[in-house]
Amino acid sequence: xxxxxxxxxxxxxxxxxxxxxxxxxxxxxxxxxxxxxxxxxxxxxxxxxxxxxxxxxxxxxxxxxxxxxxxxxxxxxxxxxxxxxxxxxxxxxxxxxxxxxxxxxxxxxxxxxxxxxxxxxxxxxxxxxxxxxxxxxxxxxxxxxxxxxxxxxxxxxxxxxxxxxxxxxxxxxxxxxxxxxxxxxxxxxxxxxxxxxxxxxxxxxxxxxxxxxxxxxxxxxxxxxxxxxxxxxx
Numbered sequence: 318x319x320x321x322x323x324x325x326x327x328x329x330x331x332x333x334x335x336x337x338x339x340x341x342x343x344x345x346x347x348x349x350x351x352x353x354x355x356x357x358x359x360x361x362x363x364x365x366x367x368x369x370x371x372x373x374x375x376x377x378x379x380x381x382x383x384x385x386x387x388x389x390x391x392x393x394x395x396x397x398x399x400x401x402x403x404x405x406x407x408x409x410x411x412x413x414x415x416x417x418x419x420x421x422x423x424x425x426x427x428x429x430x431x432x433x434x435x436x437x438x439x440x441x442x443x444x445x446x447x448x449x450x451x452x453x454x455x456x457x458x459x460x461x462x463x464x465x466x467x468x469x470x471x472x473x474x475x476x477x478x479x480x481x482x483x484x485x486x487x488x489x490x491x492x493x494x495x496x497x498x499x500x501x502x503x504x505x506x507x508x509x510x511x512x513x514x515x516x517x518x519x520x521x522x523x524x525x526x527x528x529x530x531x532x533x534x535x536x537x538x539x540x541x542x543x544x545x546x547x548x549x550x551x
Contacts, residue, residue, distance in 0.1 A: 425518030
């Protein structure tokens, strides 16, 4: 059975930094089976239930979050010059990463996890996982835009799958894709002779933003995680 230091166990579960956890232990606020933990380098199994201020903490190998990405952040685990979306998620894990990417100036739904297999499957074009985007553009969309995007379009580096365009106004709409190529929404709207001026991903698979404010995130529940795995054949 793999063993782990209790300070790492608690740090991985977002209880605090290593120094903060050592302080909690010194203050006798961490217990196991009713016994006070005395040393931060104590080794325990991941199955051990730890209590901090009488609150139960269980170790999870994988974490899953849905973030409403603001503009100005890049979809990367780390960057030396630009803020990344990882800075918005309150986890001390160092193995989390975004599932795919949204452009720096794009808002909206993006998944963050450390489950590499799920990420790979969700991004596979063979799985046809839907992503729905709201966009604004200029000039006005052509009247036959839905019919144009409903057919495959040949770009320099790929041929798009048929997409669903719902026009809200002459320069606003929703575009649903089953793939995620580089700058794809912007390129497909450009194919229509228009330029995207605002872009937001409203949903990824069945997950939508609901009342999640820009910059906020939430943890996926077990049912949502299992449904994502079913969608991509896991």
